[in-house]
Amino acid sequence: MKHLKTQGSFIALLPFFVFIFTFLGAGILLHDFYALPSPIAVTFGIIVAFLLFKESIEAKVDTLIKGCGNNQIITMCLIYLLSGAFAVVTQAMGAVDAVVNLGISTIDTEYFPLGIFLIASFLSTATGTSVGSIVALGPIAISLADKSGASMPLIAGSLLGGSMLGDNLSIISDTTIAATQSLGCEMRDKFKVNLFIALPASIITILLLFYLGFNSEISPVAIQKESYELITIVPYILVIGLAVSGLNVFVTLLIGILVAGIIGFAQHDFTVLSFMQKNYEGFLSMTDIFLLSILTGGLAALVEKAGGIDYVLQKIKSKIKSKKSAQMGIGTLVSVTNLAIANNTVSIVITGAIAKEISDEYELSPKKTAAILDIFCCIVQGILPYGAQVLLILNFAKGRLDVIDLIANAWYVYILLIFTLIAIYSKTWNKRIDKFLKV
Numbered sequence: 001m002k003h004l005k006t007q008g009s010f011i012a013l014l015p016f017f018v019f020i021f022t023f024l025g026a027g028i029l030l031h032d033f034y035a036l037p038s039p040i041a042v043t044f045g046i047i048v049a050f051l052l053f054k055e056s057i058e059a060k061v062d063t064l065i066k067g068c069g070n071n072q073i074i075t076m077c078l079i080y081l082l083s084g085a086f087a088v089v090t091q092a093m094g095a096v097d098a099v100v101n102l103g104i105s106t107i108d109t110e111y112f113p114l115g116i117f118l119i120a121s122f123l124s125t126a127t128g129t130s131v132g133s134i135v136a137l138g139p140i141a142i143s144l145a146d147k148s149g150a151s152m153p154l155i156a157g158s159l160l161g162g163s164m165l166g167d168n169l170s171i172i173s174d175t176t177i178a179a180t181q182s183l184g185c186e187m188r189d190k191f192k193v194n195l196f197i198a199l200p201a202s203i204i205t206i207l208l209l210f211y212l213g214f215n216s217e218i219s220p221v222a223i224q225k226e227s228y229e230l231i232t233i234v235p236y237i238l239v240i241g242l243a244v245s246g247l248n249v250f251v252t253l254l255i256g257i258l259v260a261g262i263i264g265f266a267q268h269d270f271t272v273l274s275f276m277q278k279n280y281e282g283f284l285s286m287t288d289i290f291l292l293s294i295l296t297g298g299l300a301a302l303v304e305k306a307g308g309i310d311y312v313l314q315k316i317k318s319k320i321k322s323k324k325s326a327q328m329g330i331g332t333l334v335s336v337t338n339l340a341i342a343n344n345t346v347s348i349v350i351t352g353a354i355a356k357e358i359s360d361e362y363e364l365s366p367k368k369t370a371a372i373l374d375i376f377c378c379i380v381q382g383i384l385p386y387g388a389q390v391l392l393i394l395n396f397a398k399g400r401l402d403v404i405d406l407i408a409n410a411w412y413v414y415i416l417l418i419f420t421l422i423a424i425y426s427k428t429w430n431k432r433i434d435k436f437l438k439v
Contacts, residue, residue: 008315012308014052015299016350019045023341027386038346039291042299049302060302067301068294076181077290082253083172085282087127089257090235092278093264096136098228099123099236104140112150114209116141117158117412121202124166126236128173130381130389133163138396152401156393157409158209163389164382165202165412167344168374169194171243172253174289174345175377179370182352183359188246189367190374196432197375197423201416208411229267235260289345296349304353313357326362327424330355330369331376342387344377375420382413 022044026036050060067073090096099122107115116137124133141159145152167173171187180190239256243249261275270278303309316333320326333354338347352373359369381387385403394401423429 008311008313009307010311011052012303012306013311015045015049016303016308018048019299020337020340020350023343023346027342037288038343039288039295042292042295045299046295046302049299049306053302053306055305063301063305064298067298070297070301072181072184073293073297076177076293079172079177079181079249079253080174080286080290080293081283082250082257083128083174083177083282084284084286085279086172086235086239086253086256086260087129087132088282088285089260089264089275089278090127090232092274093232093260093267093269094229095232095236095260096123096127096132098230098232099126100136100140101228102230102233104144108213110150111210111213112141112144112148113154113158114206114213116144116155117162117205117209120159120162121165122236124163124173125170126166126233126240128167128170128176130163130167130378131392133166134159134389134392137163138393142396142400146400151409152397153405153409154209154212156397156401156406157411160382160389160393160406160410161205161412164378164410165198165416168378168416169198171249172239175348175374178293178345178348178352179374182348183356183366183370183373185366185370186246187249188244190370191244193365193367193371194374197371197419198416201412201419204415205412231263232267234263292346293349296346300350300353309354309357312354313361316354316358317361320358320362323362323364324424326358326364327369327372330358331372331420331424334373335376335380338377338380339384342381342384344381347377348373372420372424375416379413379417379420382410383407 019042023036023038023041026041030036046064050057053060055063100119103115103119103122120133120137123136124130127133137159141155142152144150145155167175169191170176171191176187176190180187183190235256238259239252242252242255247255257279264270264275265272300309312333316329320329330351334347334351337351338344341347341350355369355373356366358364359366381389384390385407390403390406393406394403
């Protein structure tokens with residue numbers, strides 16, 4: 001563990017609060033938590049740090065640059081770029097449409113909620129984004145509910161739960177990248193821990209939705225079947241398989257991009273030039289999170305040097321009595337942060353350094369800590385009335401769906417919380433995780 005060099009200082013946290021409340025305040029005032037770009041909000045925090053802290057300008061600039069250029073921060077940012085390129089290239093060659101059309105064409109009417117859950121789970125796991133999954137499936141899910149007479153809250157809740165499942169598990173998700181890089185563990189290892197918790201939760205959700213579908217009384221509805229090419233799904237399956245096998249994430253994503261490009265060339269979806277342009281478009285799609293990660297790294301370095309991180313650690317440690325309470329402390333910290341700023345990735349970026357300190361202090365497994373950090377964030381984001389995922393689904397429903405009904409039917413999120421708590425507090429479950437991981 002890194003030894004504490006400074007006395008904890010609450011005042012040193014002020015720049016962080018400026019960042020969080022600027023982001024939160026703008027979201028409340030503008031009724032849109034994504035209206036103010038997060039890199040601008042964090043810049044306000046950096047300015048306050050420069051005005052507040054007593055070191056020379058040169059010393060503060062040096063600390064800021066070192067924080068921005070931290071090895072883990074830069075690694076995280078490079079993975080973001082490749083993930084963005086993979087997502088845009090695969091979408092351009094029809095992979096997203098193929099997944100959606102394949103799923104919809106094979107679903108029986110009574111099992112629409114189950115089908116939507118499964119499609120959303122795969123799509124968000126493959127693309128690394130819950131928002132992207134909801135954007136692709138939202139209009140279809142709402143339309144299916146209207147035409148079939150199936151429960152709109154249940155279908156919408158299934159879409160929300162499936163999207164959060166994939167976002168949490170995906171090795172190219174922003175949250176996974178942030179959590180693993182913050183804790184210094186391999187994505188493959190975090191995925192295995194995550195899967196051990198999420199798999200039973202997803203199986204129970206599937207059984208529940210199957211039961212509800214089997215006992216439903218809805219009218220059959222004709223679905224317009226769209227054409228699709230199964231080969232376009234290959235890059236998704238390939239990337240998931242290579243990542244789980246332990247291949248370096250940079251190599252995995254590069255292979256995925258190249259395979260998607262080859263398929264796209266063969267199907268005449270793009271030329272060599274447009275393929276390159278799509279890659280760059282993917283880079284640009286990650287601009288916000290790229291800049292946020294770098295600037296937050298710099299802000300965290302300034303706050304840490306002034307004693308802010310030490311202050312938080314001292315307060316949290318005073319409540320920690322065991323490894324279990326240390327894990328809950330990390331989960332609570334990232335959950336509260338996510339409640340404040342309604343962005344799960346940003347919440348992990350902000351709290352990652354503190355989670356790392358606690359994990360080292362109490363000799364927690366980095367891969368378990370990374371999984372817990374990501375899971376708690378996704379649970380909160382999945383039931384947040386002002387989160388992007390919930391707001392998108394409500395927007396597609398156009399007033400026909402109440403936010404309480406939507407959140408109440410996101411069954412997977414609640415079942416995941418139960419299994420996460422079991423994984424933290426159950427000795428038997430922890431032994432099984434350790435055996436599964438061969439720790």
